Amino acid sequence: MTLSTIPTDLNEPNFVVDMQGIVKRFPGVLANDHVDFELRQGEIHALLGENGAGKSTLMNILAGLYNQDTGVIHVKEQNVSFNSPKDAIDMGIGMVHQHFMLVPTQTVTENILLGLDEPRFRLRLNKYDKKVAQLGNKFGLLVDPSAKIWQLSVGEQQRVEILKMLYRGADIFIMDEPTAVLAPSEIDSLFDNLRTMIHEGKSIIFISHKLQEVMSISDRITVLRKGKVTAEGIETKNTTRQELAKLMVGRDVVFTLDKKVKEAGDIVLSIENVHALNDKGLPALQGVSLGVHSGEVLGLAGVAGNGQRELAQVISGLRNSADGRVLLNGQQISNRPVRSGIDRGVAYIPEDRTHVGSSPNLSVTDNVIMKIYRNPPISKGLAINSAEASSFAEDLKVKYDIIVPTIETPVRLLSGGNLQRVILSRELSGKPSALIAVQPTRGLDVGAIEGVHKLLLEQREAGTAILLISEELEELIALSDRIAVIYEGQIMGIIEDADIETIGLMMTGTKLEEISAPGVG
Template identity: 50%
Template sequence: MSAATPVVELKQITKRFPGIVANDSISLKLHKGEIHALLGENGAGKSTLMNILFGLYHPDEGSIEVGGKQVRIDSPNRAIELGIGMVHQHFKLVQPFTVTENIILGMEPRKGINIDYKYAAKQVQKLSEQYGLQVNPHARIQDISVGMQQRVEIVKTLYRGADILIFDEPTAVLTPQEIAELMVIMKRLVAEGKSIILITHKLKEIMQLSDIVTIIRRGKVVDTVKTSETTTRELAEKMVGRSVSFKVDKKPAEPADPVLQADNLTAKSQSGIPILQGLSFDVKAGEILGIAGVDGNGQSELIEALTGLRRIDGGSIRLLGKDITNQSPRQISEAGVSHIPEDRHKHGLVLDFTMSENMVLQTYYKPAFNRGGFLNFDAIEKQASRLIEAFDVRTPSTQTKARSLSGGNQQKAIIAREIDRNPDLLIAAQPTRGLDVGAIEFVHKQLIAQRDQGKAVLLISFELDEILNVSDRIAVIYEGQIVGEVKPEETNDQELGLMMAGSMKRGGAAT
């Protein structure tokens, strides 16, 4: 293979699903030692294309060449044989197993009839050190951070001999610090001779990391450009087909009385470790309060407490002056709280229900959709059609299962359902996680529209740009407490970062 020969070449790949052409005659070349970014909106066909390269789907038309030779990749095992590895957006790890057990699964080294774990752990340690991944071979998956789990996935592909690595939305669940660390790792991988295809919609990361960008829109290649010869604005316009605003356009907030009052909340984990430690804040009508913090500082537990998914041990939660502490999720929902959950698959949708059914998960028992104990399917269908159209949810039909929609369209469906309920308080947890720039702009407009209608909006996000852009007030959470409160126009990401790390409180006092 000459230096000019691509390590992978996709030629005229087409893939159809019922009612949609996911990939329409797509061609792409990846060269050795290159990071080639695949950019597109949610549902543009990026993951489908890479699932074809990894053998999870078979193309209807087109061919694949690896090292200049045409190959048929009919399974992930065949892809691995050809030196192709994939780090999936949703990790494929067995939680109770150790790091080493996960990495060697299916390729266990033997000593006689026994698995040689000692040798395997040494191999894992060696790979980890070679690429600066710093994973502990003996840690259990359930005990390590999301960022570390992703590193385990990377080591798993390297252990299987991958020279071509596909990263599918690798930063969607990472903190800003973990993203910076991952970028260093990816650059080290290509410096060692690996080649990377990076699926993403995050323009900042593309500009920092990639050599080449291929832009896909609605299943077709729009353009392939050198990263050094383009700008984020050009990429965004090619991706969504129109100009996109990066700055959130909003008038100053006009906050009124408090809608939500959380006072001195305390809660422990199942193992008795304190996770909420006297946490207090309020959210007023007509404002967006952003909660900033590194993942794992009590955000999930706070959301669960506010929405009735977790009992608190002490403190009180009041909505419009009424005590809703430790009420059931339905009671809290009926009181006027809508919730965009941080995990759309676990708490936002029933993936094997249709889009119609998902649109009435909170309201199916109400008279509008229920006649004498029987569901009124005509009314449910009309409701779903109205919301899908109003919120631009791209789905072949209202009868499509939620599972088959892209992440961005699943998120739009949840937002449509929650906003349509006309809440007094909207809790938006990681509302733009995994969304492209066009969808992010849409979501931010929806949150601001709720604020401008006099609603209280609680935004919990790991994205500092989002917190700074969208919030009217920012509260910083650290180890289950609010350690400071700032106005976005009076702070910056450095100060927020220090507060999030617990190294300072507002006013500069060390903690």
């Protein structure tokens, strides 16, 4: 080695990305306000911040989707100005978005080759399947190259997105909330993949709201609050969950909830021996019976895909049951139009906020009146009383702390947390007798989670029967009065004083009575 190749300062870390003074303004909001962000070669750098703090915006700029208003970006010491994602990929930057951009009817390999010049003839696909399999093996990203996308689990689809970027030679990865869509076991394998990628010389930017994940996977952390940096590249080992929460929301966040002891009332929601098929025509629910009492939170735990979604859909009228029935205050609501459940007082916070829970192109106002526009005072004969509608929406905006330029803003422009507040405000303002909440805090920041938890407990106080379907065990244990566990469409048991170990066993198919029986476990 000649002297001239020795770095002048051996202590100076090698930055692969250096963003300085990034400003990005959208109508009515300063999404990035002079943000500095540096990524070192070979690190996992977590980007934290409340919903709407500007994380995705900053990363979309780095990935060539948006242009910054001002500020400079260096990638591998080169001053860059991207006009498209292609430009960013050429510099080795690959972004894995939260919503995958894959073609469901095509194979893994076809999706990976999509947009590249390489030939995609059927006959030649074999050769590329091999290349994809080799790449997958190298990084532990196991997925069948000839499988169609629709046949894959969410975790596998995510691997395809990562492989797509690896195939294009990316060495800087932006992962925008990759764990929000994953089950706990899938998160473990993703983390293994990320560590392998680092081992192979890649660098990773990791966005997540889950502080324990950030603490376990990242080397350094940058925190944004309302578009500004509040902590720049602090070492993970020198900080704590509490400190990070405070940096994110600007106040102390309590991780324990004040759940009042309370006698549950009568059964409001009664699920009786429900059987139902899933989208593929296979049995998803096989005789589920549950009773949810007034003023009770009944938690439903389970690994994703064990019938939770189908159960929520049967209750809300979006899916028919093949057998059994669901009653609300003694009246059947299953196998009836969705409207009849709504009219009788069922509120539904669906898992899929952007498609089922809201209409992206409609305004905040239109979204919050969606369930009540037929009733006075919002309805005026056949028309809508827009003054009433606006004042209703304004009230909810204040009460639920929805941060949005105006109530006429289309909800597709809202951050995840604010969209969830719009849905919650609509569902809870109707004073429901029963509430089905599916993953209500998925993708939310710690402050927003605290807010949603408080709202759910307020509903409990008000006497609503709440069925809380969640994959977050901590959340279930904190909020629920009782926890039922579902496995392959059957209830494994219901426990009052839940502990994580017992729930874990039940989630993998052990019945409660088998655990409590002597000599087992």
